[in-house]
Amino acid sequence: MSESNPHVALVTGGIGGLGTEICRHLARAGKRVIAADLAARAERIDAFRAEVAEFSDAIVFEPLDVSDHASSGATLADIQSRHGPVSILVNAAGITRDTSLRKMSEQQWSDVITVNLDGVFNTCRALIDGMTGRGFGRIVNISSVNGQTGQFGQTNYSAAKAGMHGFTMALAREVASKGVTVNSVSPGYCETALVMAVPETVRNDIVSRIPVGRLGRPAEIARVVEFLCNEDSGFITGANIPVNGGYFMDF
Ligand code: CAA
Numbered sequence: 606m607s608e609s610n611p612h613v614a615l616v617t618g619g620i621g622g623l624g625t626e627i628c629r630h631l632a633r634a635g636k637r638v639i640a641a642d643l644a645a646r647a648e649r650i651d652a653f654r655a656e657v658a659e660f661s662d663a664i665v666f667e668p669l670d671v672s673d674h675a676s677s678g679a680t681l682a683d684i685q686s687r688h689g690p691v692s693i694l695v696n697a698a699g700i701t702r703d704t705s706l707r708k709m710s711e712q713q714w715s716d717v718i719t720v721n722l723d724g725v726f727n728t729c730r731a732l733i734d735g736m737t738g739r740g741f742g743r744i745v746n747i748s749s750v751n752g753q754t755g756q757f758g759q760t761n762y763s764a765a766k767a768g769m770h771g772f773t774m775a776l777a778r779e780v781a782s783k784g785v786t787v788n789s790v791s792p793g794y795c796e797t798a799l800v801m802a803v804p805e806t807v808r809n810d811i812v813s814r815i816p817v818g819r820l821g822r823p824a825e826i827a828r829v830v831e832f833l834c835n836e837d838s839g840f841i842t843g844a845n846i847p848v849n850g851g852y853f854m855d856f
Pocket of ligand 1: 701703704705748749750751756757758762792793794795800803807
């Protein structure tokens, strides 16, 4: 893709803590970026526009509910008809409904599964044929360290995030020969609203167990996502890249 005809990148959860920084990094790397998120977050949308004002030509907001299969398919078709084909997809939409399983309602279970896991199916299903047909695509799914380790109070979230990486590996195999890579990034605890909502004593205990000694910065996640989305990253697929300050190490 040339400078005059840049790749179009779509970031779900695009106005969130990690999503905003991912949009900025992709815009800085020369992509045209669509920050897709719930239209209902009106105040946050205004704040987001201010935060990315320096990239106002490169980043646009589009309403999208990833949890709704029918409407998300139609919305993504409409977005592509107006902005051009999406060749980079970052699934960063995610919510928590933390509580121990013995107290968890069916609603708290399904809210998390439909946004965090069904949402990945919905966006990938809608965009994959375009990417394979054009012979190029980059998909990055934002999973979590808590999908790798499990976390007290997160049976729903940990299941969804572990499921995301299973999805990543399976889809990576299906589309590898068509120029499309599919990878996961698993952030640890970062400076986002999601993490700041964890009770302070619990959060402090978690931070005390991060070898780097602090929460991660959204930019430290975004630079890994940008790296995976680069045209030159075509030999990395089906991988999970942990970015967690050493909180969970494995091989
Ligand atoms: N480990 C062990 N025991 C714990 C515990 C823990 N982490 N947390 C609570 N308990 C104990 C309590 O001391 C209490 O014990 P008693 O019954 O003896 O008093 C009992 O378990 C509480 O159990 P409950 O069923 O009442 O738990 P709860 O429904 O109140 O939920 C919680 C507790 C709110 C989930 C709390 O544990 C918590 O906030 N945990 C952290 C969750 C977390 O880290 N979320 C991450 C959000 S950010 C994110 O997800 C981003 C990312 O990807 C990293």
